[in-house]
Amino acid sequence: MVNTMGSISEITGHTRLTGLLGSPVAHSVSPKMHNEAFRLLGLDYVYLCFDVPEENLETAYEGLKKLNVAGFNCTMPDKTKMAQLADRLSDAASMIGAVNTVVNENGVFVGHNTDGIGYVMSLKDSGHDIADKKMTLLGAGGAASSIMVQCALDGARAIDVYSIKDGFWEKAEKMVSDINERTDCKAALIEMGSDERLGASIEESDILCNATPIGMAPNHTEGCLIHDPKMLREGLIVSDIIYNPRKTKLYQMAEQSGCHVLNGLYMLLYQGAEAFRLWTGKEMPVAEIKQKYFQ
Numbered sequence: 001m002v003n004t005m006g007s008i009s010e011i012t013g014h015t016r017l018t019g020l021l022g023s024p025v026a027h028s029v030s031p032k033m034h035n036e037a038f039r040l041l042g043l044d045y046v047y048l049c050f051d052v053p054e055e056n057l058e059t060a061y062e063g064l065k066k067l068n069v070a071g072f073n074c075t076m077p078d079k080t081k082m083a084q085l086a087d088r089l090s091d092a093a094s095m096i097g098a099v100n101t102v103v104n105e106n107g108v109f110v111g112h113n114t115d116g117i118g119y120v121m122s123l124k125d126s127g128h129d130i131a132d133k134k135m136t137l138l139g140a141g142g143a144a145s146s147i148m149v150q151c152a153l154d155g156a157r158a159i160d161v162y163s164i165k166d167g168f169w170e171k172a173e174k175m176v177s178d179i180n181e182r183t184d185c186k187a188a189l190i191e192m193g194s195d196e197r198l199g200a201s202i203e204e205s206d207i208l209c210n211a212t213p214i215g216m217a218p219n220h221t222e223g224c225l226i227h228d229p230k231m232l233r234e235g236l237i238v239s240d241i242i243y244n245p246r247k248t249k250l251y252q253m254a255e256q257s258g259c260h261v262l263n264g265l266y267m268l269l270y271q272g273a274e275a276f277r278l279w280t281g282k283e284m285p286v287a288e289i290k291q292k293y294f295q
Contacts (some may be wrong), residue, residue, distance in 0.1 A: 011046060012044060014044050015044050015045065015046055016044065016045045016046075016069070016070035016279075017045075017046060017048070017067065017069040017070060018034065018045055018046070018047045018048075018069065018070050018071055018072055018073075018279055019047055019048040019049060019050055019069075019072045019073070020047070020048075020049045020050065020072065020073045020074075020075060021050050021052040021057065021060060021061075021072055021073070021074050021075070021078050021082075022051070022052065022073075022074060022075030022076055022077070022078050023051050023052060023053040023054075023076075023077065023078075024051060025049040025050065025051050025075065026049065026051070028049055028075070029268070029293060030047065030049070030073060030272060031047050031048065031049055032293055033269070033272050033289055033293055034047035034272065034276060035047050036288075036289060036292065036293075037276055037284045037285055037289055040285045040288055041280075041282055041285065043280055043282065045070060045279070045280065052078060053077065054077045054078055054081055057078050057081050057082065057085070058081075058085060061082070061085050061109075065107075065109055068104065068107070069104060070103075070104055070279050070280075071101065071102050071103040071104050071109075071275075071278065071279045072101075072102050073100055073101055073102075073272075073275055074099055074100050074101070074102070075100065076142070079098040079099055079100055079113075079142060080097060080098050080142075082098075082099040082102065082111060083096075083097050083098050083099045083111055085111075086099055086102060086109055086110060086111030087108045087109045087110065088108060088109075088110045088111070089110070089111045089112075090110065090111065090112045090113065091153070092112070092113045092116060092117075092146070092149055092150055092153060093111045093112050093113040095149045095175060095178050095179075095182070096113050096116075096145045096146055096149050096175070097145070097171065097175075098113055098142055098145065098146070099111035099112065099113055100112070100113050100114055100115055100146075100271070100275075101113070101114050101274070101275040101278060103278045103279060112274075112275075112278060113146050113149075113150075114271040114272075114274040114275050114278075115142075115143060115146035115147070115150075115267070115271050116146040116147050116148075116149055116150020116151065116153075117150055117270065117271060117274045118266075118267040118268065118269070118270040118271025118272070118273075118274065119146070119147045119150065119151070119209075119239075119241065119267045119270075119271075120150055120151065120154050121266070121267075121270035121273070121274075122239070122262060122264075122265075122266035122267040122269070122270055123207075123237075123239070123262070125266050125270070126237075126260065126262045126266075127260075128207070128237050128260065130151045130154050130155060130156050130207075131154065131155035131156070132155060132156075132157050133156055133157060133205075133206040133207055134156070134157050134158040134159070134160075134204055134205045134206055134207070135148075135151060135156055135158070135159045135160070135205055135206070135207040135208075135209060136159075136160045136162065136198070136201045136202050136205040136207070136208045136209070137159055137160065137161045137162065137209050137211060138162050138163075138192075138208075138209065138210045138211060138212055138214075138225050139161075139162075139163060139210070139211040139212035140161055140163035140168045140169065140171075140172035140175075140189065141168050141211070141212070143211045143241055144161070144163075144172075144211035144212070145168075145171070145172070145175055147209060147211055147241075148161055148175065148176075148179065148187065149175065149179065151185070152179040152183040152185035152187060153183060155184075155185075156185045157185065157186070158185060158186040158187070158188075159179070159185060159186075159187045159188070160187075160188050160190055160201040160205070161176060161187065161188065161189045161190065162190050162191075162192045162198060162201070162225075163189065163190075163191070163192055164191070164192050164193075165191055169189075172189050173189055176188065176189045192225070195227055195228065195231070198231070199228070199230075199231045202231050202232070202236070203233075205236070206236070206237060207236075207237040207238075207239065208226075208232070208236060208237070208238045208239070208254075209238075209239045209240075209241065210225060210239070210240040210241065210242070210248075210250055211241050212225065213242070215240060215242050215245075215248030215249055215250055215251075216242045216244065216248070217244045217245050221245060221248070221249070222249065223249070224248070224249040224250050224253065225250070226250055226253060229253050229256070229257055232253060232254055232257040232259055233257065233258075233259070234257065234258030234259065235258065235259070235260070236254070236257075236259045236260070237259065237260045237262075238250065238251070238254035238259040238260065238261050238262075239261075239262045239263070239264075240261075240262075240263055240264065241263070241264035241267055242263060242264050243263050243264040243265040243267075243268060246263055246265070247263070248263070251263060265294050266290075266294065268294075269286065269289065269290060269293075269294050270286070272284070273286050273289075
């Protein structure tokens with residue numbers, strides 16, 4: 001697909017296929033990111049998007065296995081079902097019960113979840129380390145699950161998970177139990193509702209992370225789960241994994257309170273970089289991709 005000078009050439013008979021399964025997927029920045037990385041490194045791969053709703057996922061998966069593709073990403077609504085279809089799961093994907101990256105290992109399709117790694121790497125990019133930190137995590141859905149598991153695996157001291165009692169609650173209970181049994185992290189699941197209790201958790205925490213859609217464009221931009229700016233303090237690390245808009249109400253409130261603030265843009269970048277490494281065995285040229293697509 002590319003020559004060693006990095007200029008685009010024709011797809012060859014050896015070009016390896018990667019891509020994204022989900023619905024919708026037309027808005028995704030992943031094809032630009034991965035194809036540019038392949039070009040920069042002179043790798044004979046291509047990345048495409050495939051609109052695959054959950055009811056068609058098993059058929060698509062079996063077809064990709066037969067085609068012996070290098071691997072692929074999954075996004076909503078396919079992550080949970082892919083965890084059931086993959087031949088084998090990584091430790092993180094097994095604990096989370098969701099897969100966002102599949103890697104062809106000599107015909108065995110292994111499911112990984114790189115979302116949490118993307119989060120931890122985005123923290124490091126901002127000069128922070130999860131090790132020995134306490135986190136207050138807002139949300140218990142797919143993204144929150146990935147974050148809590150990876151942070152526990154990477155040495156977080158404690159995680160207080162705040163959630164409403166929705167469809168994710170029972171799964172979150174099991175995940176918190178698994179974290180407490182399988183890691184040194186002390187995790188707790190707490191029903192959202194008491195600002196006093198939430199405030200006490202934040203006061204004891206090094207990191208506050210919003211992993212809910214509250215604050216996201218286009219429908220939730222006016223929302224914020226932190227109702228009182230006094231719950232935030234100077235020096236607290238506040239991460240909002242939303243990246244549209246770049247500055248949510250929580251982000252702006254944290255900025256005004258003197259917190260260290262980051263959004264979800266680099267989480268997106270680094271989860272993709274980890275998938276790229278798993279497929280190719282090469283490190284994504286993150287600095288170049290960041291400059292071109294994530295500024």
